[in-house]
Amino acid sequence: EAGVVQSPRYKIIEKKQPVAFWCNPISGHNTLYWYRQNLGQGPELLIRYENEEAVDDSQLPKDRFSAERLKGVDSTLKIQPAELGDSAVYLCASSPSGRPTDTQYFGPGTRLTVL
Amino acid sequence: AQRVTQPEKLLSVFKGAPVELKCNYSYSGSPELFWYVQYSRQRLQLLLRHISRESIKGFTADLNKGETSFHLKKPFAQEEDSAMYYCALSGNNAGNMLTFGGGTRLMVKP
Numbered sequence: 001e002a003g004v005v006q007s008p009r010y011k012i013i014e015k016k017q018p019v020a021f022w023c024n025p026i027s028g029h030n031t032l033y034w035y036r037q038n039l040g041q042g043p044e045l046l047i048r049y050e051n052e053e054a055v056d057d058s059q060l061p062k063d064r065f066s067a068e069r070l071k072g073v074d075s076t077l078k079i080q081p082a083e084l085g086d087s088a089v090y091l092c093a094s095s096p097s098g099r100p101t102d103t104q105y106f107g108p109g110t111r112l113t114v115l
Numbered sequence: 116a117q118r119v120t121q122p123e124k125l126l127s128v129f130k131g132a133p134v135e136l137k138c139n140y141s142y143s144g145s146p147e148l149f150w151y152v153q154y155s156r157q158r159l160q161l162l163l164r165h166i167s168r169e170s171i172k173g174f175t176a177d178l179n180k181g182e183t184s185f186h187l188k189k190p191f192a193q194e195e196d197s198a199m200y201y202c203a204l205s206g207n208n209a210g211n212m213l214t215f216g217g218g219t220r221l222m223v224k225p
Contacts, residue, residue, distance in 0.1 A: 003158070009198055042201050042215030043159070056212060091159065099211040100205040104213060106159040
């Protein structure tokens with residue numbers, strides 16, 4: 001089992017450019033999460049999906065961030081346009097369901113640097 | 116609002132010494148508490164959760180609702196315990212959202 005897969009692992013772009021991150025969760029996991037982790041801080045939830053439905057996106061900056069999970073499996077997180085403050089590690093995680101007791105399994109993350 | 120506080124950014128101990136990583140939380144309902152760990156060059160992974168009441172790699176954590184704490188303890192630290200440790204909280208009141216603390220880096224010196 002490969003676990004949660006994310007790509008790319010690293011991305012360097014100039015400000016105002018668009019960027020997209022891809023995540024493939026563990027097979028059979030209905031719930032998918034995107035987190036942002038700033039340097040020296042813990043992960044912060046951006047959006048949570050139950051199958052293909054976004055059930056918690058209150059922390060997603062909707063003016064520039066968007067996400068989708070069209071077939072309830074893979075997901076894409078997009079930033080357009082990117083700003084300097086978007087430099088961070090973007091983590092994807094999945095769990096069997098959205099229960100509070102569920103373990104979340106994390107991918108390796110995508111480290112974004114905005115110049 | 117739910118909040119998790121880890122007051123120590125860095126904790127440095129010698130091998131064989133006891134370790135306690137502090138975690139305090141704020142939550143209006145009944146919380147589910149977790150400790151996640153990230154070893155060097157590895158992904159974030161679950162270490163333990165309070166509902167399991169188990170010891171993992173010699174670590175234990177007890178939920179103290181009176182003090183709203185969930186400190187992580189190990190009686191004898193090993194060099195391989197060196198890592199980043201994150202305390203996290205989840206609960207029904209917040210739509211099952213997982214909230215992380217800022218993390219504590221544990222360094223175990225030989």
